[in-house]
Amino acid sequence: MIGYVTLGTNDMARAGRFYDELLAVMGAKRATETEKFVGWGNDPTKAMLLVIKPADGNKATVGNGVMVALAAKSKEEVDKVYKKAIALGAKDEGPVGPRGEGFYAGYFRDPDGNKLCAFFAG
Numbered sequence: 001m002i003g004y005v006t007l008g009t010n011d012m013a014r015a016g017r018f019y020d021e022l023l024a025v026m027g028a029k030r031a032t033e034t035e036k037f038v039g040w041g042n043d044p045t046k047a048m049l050l051v052i053k054p055a056d057g058n059k060a061t062v063g064n065g066v067m068v069a070l071a072a073k074s075k076e077e078v079d080k081v082y083k084k085a086i087a088l089g090a091k092d093e094g095p096v097g098p099r100g101e102g103f104y105a106g107y108f109r110d111p112d113g114n115k116l117c118a119f120f121a122g
Contacts (some may be wrong), residue, residue, distance in 0.1 A: 004039065004048040005068050007114040008060025012038065015051040018088050018111055023049065025081050026070060051112075062113040069117045075104045081118035082106030090116075 009015040016038050020030065023040045031048055032039040039050035049068060054060050072078045082096045085108045093115055096106030105119035 002047045004050055006050045006052045007068065008054050009051045009112045010060050012051065012053065014111055019051060021088055022081065022084055025084050026072065026077065060112060067115040067117055069119055072118050072120045075120050078104055078106055078118045078120050082108060
């Protein structure tokens, strides 16, 4: 149902480096790129994550209550994604671990302050 999610950035080069390395842990790579945005995915027919310069020309800001959840294939992949994010300069928003029955997740903010979650349900 979701085609893509966009996250605002004020530093496209920094955001590109961060997500190139982070999403590679999940097998994703750059799927589309222009001067205004970069998008990553595993399959061009599936959902993508994009970082984008705001269309209105204003500074990108973080949406309160907005979060992107990255579906991992295993708890081990959640651990790898979370650790990679922190190593790349992300800020911890809740370390990896169980969050109720059958849900395992780790939460972090990218260098622009956008909140993400790597999770495994099962």
